[in-house]
Amino acid sequence: MTEPIPVLAPPTGAGHTSARSDSGPRPDTAGRPESTGRPDTSPYSRLPSNREIDKALRAARRERKRVERGEVRRFTKRSRRRRLAWLAAAGVVAALVLAVVLVAYSPLLALRHIQVVGTSRLDATTVEKKLSDQLGTPLPLLDQAGISSDLAAFPLIRSYTVESHPPDSIVVRVVERQPVGVIQRGGAFTLVDAAKVPISSSEKRPDGFPLIAAGGGAADVDADSGFAAAAGVLSALPPAVLAQVDTISAKTKDDVSFTLRGSGATVVWGSAEDSGLKAADLEALLKSAKGSSRYDVSSPHSVTTG
Template structure:
């Protein structure tokens, strides 16, 4: 009888190879071996996605779509600034149009002068002054010639100053300040009415009522006349209405004579307001006084 074959023994497990000693006698650390996965090689050797089948037209369309998306994003992010810029431009345009329209209208016949009104006259005849300015009728208000207006008003010596006021659409107002006469100067031509600056206002053969005669050495334009003008303009109303004569040889010896017979030594034009108040008080306290010296306002002398 035949002996059966022995059963195969289990393979011995592989023992790790002993580590080769390193320099210095230290053993190397064991290296763990791993088996490569077949998928790793597949990923490494994978080919990129194929671009076969694309044409130049497809590339152009893609680039165009990208540009459209980019422009849309830019518009979205700049919409607020563009809107603000348009608002500013619109406001600026409106202002420019308004200014231009106003200028064109001001120089057009739409604002031509149709009526001239003179205000502030008392001694002058307003209608006469308006007639002298009639050549300005029909001109646009912005083109009224001030030099022509001045030349026309110089024919009226009583006018001291004037001002023009345009009242659209068709009215022009001339405001006049008349000269204030202080008295008359006697000459061979008669009696010339003058103001404080010595400007001749009118000349008559007889002295006008209510105006004193001015006997001033040096006449109009002198220092004495200037002092007389300041004194007369500072007098209180009750004294001014009764003033009949004013005389002066220098600026420090102005003397007044009233129609009541009172003589007032005034002196210089300094402290005229205080002297006027002192004279008014004296006239109320002593109405029968004949001589009053107020050249020193603090210490008046009554005689």
């Protein structure tokens, strides 16, 4: 057996304080425990209030939204640039269209001057006066049908073009019909072109044009007619030879013949086929066989004279 350890009382006297037998705090006069002076380290000693929790949550939500907006802007930066570029381009186009419309339909572009060019038989001033009903109309609103109707009053015009010259002018370029010969109708002589369109009429035969003695319509109406063949031959002749033709006749498309002025010589042409080659043969024969009364070029590879 072990001996019990004796408990010794603390010494008393000067310089020593008596020790308390209990280590707990002494109750104060109100019966509450005395403070020990040490901080309370318990995790539950300071819990946040509901107001503080709401404030922190709101701050967190704001921060999250800020970050999300930044990410969205970063990932959509290129598409936003493209959208801005398209919007800018559309705005420029819209502004240009609006400006063009405002200028085009304003009095600034009202027609004030008409010029007709390309006429030789026609009087350009007469044509300009015929078109004067278009004056005062803005250039984009010119009545093209009205212009066509006005020019149709001149049979000598085969075709035309209208050129706008802003701010207030147009130029009408006219292509006149070229007469190929004269046809006789009763006591009148009518100058016609290759389409058999009458150009002018007179009681006296016009000088410098052959008299066409052929029936039928033009080539666009009847390609096999005598008139179509005769007109085709006249169009193929060189100017020097054409000036010598007095009368041309054709009962069918295959028996074209004509007489020459002065000499009265006859040229047998045949059909209008190979007219270019036949014209070259005839031009050579008129130089090499002057004085002949008959030139047969109906077979261009075997021409004869007589």
